[in-house]
Amino acid sequence: MDQANPLSSTFGREARAGLRDIAPAAIAAIPIGLLFGAVAIAKGLTPTEVAFMSATVFAGGAQFAAIEAWVHPAPIAALAFATFLINARHVLMGASIGPKIKLTRPQKFVALFFMTDETWALSERRALDRPVTAAYWVAISAALYINWLASTTVGAVLGSFLGDPARLGADFAFTALFIGLVAGFGKSRVTLVTAAVSAVVSALVHHFIGAPWHVASGALAGIAAAYCAADREVRS
């Protein structure tokens, strides 16, 4: 069958590669999703509302930040602004990955609804040595979307039956995952300088000013550091 239809075999190979690449992130997201659902229930949301939020927002960081600050009745403007601050990075991410995905422009407006830190980072890494195909993007996006919707909803239904996630170290999975993804970008001098500056500025801003400002300021400081470090490298 595969040899009879080379197009579908390419599609299958790309999809399988995507599923293989997204598996660690998807598995790491399960305890985080369960945790989110449980916390949201504790804040007074219903399982329906949790499922609705995961299906339409589909952004872990913004959802956690919103739930953390949730009161009744919900402060719509404040939640929308916090969401914008935390997700502002998507603008840069989309500008970077958009041209690298092999899709038509209308298709990209659908595809980018599903863009997350994890799928974007995997696609950026894949784009280093080969094109990001539609099959690859659909596979990693669908896997993570279904996974997130299911785990947050199950977490909401289980609610308070879930034990303390910190006891199992599940709260650290997100951090470990991101460190692993950063390592995928190599350890050139520019990358190391970027990571160091971003980490220090983010930690300082988080400590002295508070969330969610640390994400934007840390990222911008790291990008500025790369700009300066690359300049020195060119001159030497």
Place this chain on the structure above:
Amino acid sequence: MSIDMTTFGAILAMAIVTYFTRIAGLFVADRLVLSGRAKAAFDAIPPAVLIAVIAPTALTTGWAEAIAAAITAFVAFRLPLLATVAVGVVSVVLLRGVL
């Protein structure tokens, strides 16, 4: 199945804002022709954002998290992603037990 209308509105607002941030880059990318330092800065976006998101947890939560983050970073260059996550989670559990 109950959905409070204010809650529904808040979630919808979050969804619209998030979708806007996801597609806004498509309009910017068309006008971006980068080279040299600007390209280096643009290429640095991925690691810079990822690090900025996790730095407070990794660096300022406590010694267990900081040491576990260092161990995770060490093995990240040598092990596959899932193994890296496993090492990080096991490290933090053990360190929290000891420290």
